Amino acid sequence: MSTNPQPTLWDDPDDIWNDEVDELSESDSASEILEVSDSHLSQDLDQLTDTSNDFVFTVTDLDSVEVRRSARRKRSVSAFRENGKTIVVVPQRMSQKDIKEYVRELVGRLDLREQRAASTSELLERARRLSLQYLDRDVIAQHPVPVIFKWVTNQNTRWGSCTPRDGNIRISHRVRDMPEYVIDCIVLHEIIHLIELHHNAHFYAYMDQYPELERAKAYLAGYTHAARAED
Numbered sequence: 001m002s003t004n005p006q007p008t009l010w011d012d013p014d015d016i017w018n019d020e021v022d023e024l025s026e027s028d029s030a031s032e033i034l035e036v037s038d039s040h041l042s043q044d045l046d047q048l049t050d051t052s053n054d055f056v057f058t059v060t061d062l063d064s065v066e067v068r069r070s071a072r073r074k075r076s077v078s079a080f081r082e083n084g085k086t087i088v089v090v091p092q093r094m095s096q097k098d099i100k101e102y103v104r105e106l107v108g109r110l111d112l113r114e115q116r117a118a119s120t121s122e123l124l125e126r127a128r129r130l131s132l133q134y135l136d137r138d139v140i141a142q143h144p145v146p147v148i149f150k151w152v153t154n155q156n157t158r159w160g161s162c163t164p165r166d167g168n169i170r171i172s173h174r175v176r177d178m179p180e181y182v183i184d185c186i187v188l189h190e191i192i193h194l195i196e197l198h199h200n201a202h203f204y205a206y207m208d209q210y211p212e213l214e215r216a217k218a219y220l221a222g223y224t225h226a227a228r229a230e231d
Contacts, residue, residue, distance in 0.1 A: 059111050060107050060110070060111050062103055062104060062107060065087075065088055065107055066085055066086065066087050066088070067088050067089075067103065068087060068089045069090055069091070069092045069094070070090070070091065073089065073090065073091040076091075077091070078106070079103075079107055079109070079110055081110070086107055086110065088102065088103050090102060119176075120149045120150060123149040123151075123171065124140065124147070126183070126184065126187055127140055127147070127149065127188075128140050130187060130188045130191065134206070134209040135192070135195075135206060135209070139192075139194045139195055140191065143164075143167055146167050147191075147194065148168050149170075149171065150169070150171070151171055151172075151173050151176060152172065153172075153173045155170060155171075156172075158172065159172050159175055159189075159220065160175070160189065160190045161190070162190045162191075162193035164193060164194050167194075169187075169190045169191070169193075171186060171187065178219070178223075179219065181212040181215060181216055182220065184212070185213060185216035185217075188207070189207060192206045192207060
């Protein structure tokens with residue numbers, strides 16, 4: 001039996017819309033060049049997908065990758081984009097078998113990073129549209145610090161969370177494949193927290209402007225019920 005907790009509805013908002021900062025398990029930064037030593041390979045490439053409901057992303061054809069051998073390198077391997085090409089630099093004496101493993105590893109990381117960047121950019125544009133449409137202002141532009149959206153995989157008891165003081169808004173990866181009106185509802189909920197931290201009358205007065213609110217709540221109730229039935 002699964003022990004993964006499922007989110008509750010907004011009727012008990014503190015269980016799901018907890019606005020404290022999350023201790024993220026994944027890195028928040030990404031360098032222009034990805035590099036690893038030959039003793040460490042990541043195991044998270046299964047997170048990489050070709051498409052989401054928000055955009056289409058093309059995974060790099062590994063046969064098109066240019067491999068460059070370097071006599072100066074002893075153990076490290078790096079990958080980067082250059083003039084539309086994907087380049088992987090390896091030590092001069094690395095075996096072909098190891099090269100294939102590193103090409104898959106590092107090119108996969110590049111693709112995953114770019115996929116996430118494209119996806120989070122779409123979330124930001126979505127938030128601006130919702131803000132102007134339902135709050136009559138651009139709360140993203142008006143916020144005192146830059147607002148950053150992130151898809152995260154460590155929120156199993158809530159659909160999203162917001163930390164107004166640093167502008168971080170985190171949306172659960174489970175939301176990605178939900179209907180557009182549900183995603184809009186969750187994103188709107190979080191950006192309202194930029195101007196109203198607590199779930200009070202002012203907060204819900206803003207939230208009630210969204211015409212699909214009850215429909216979205218019903219969808220999330222059904223999702224949660226189905227997930228619990230599978231446990």
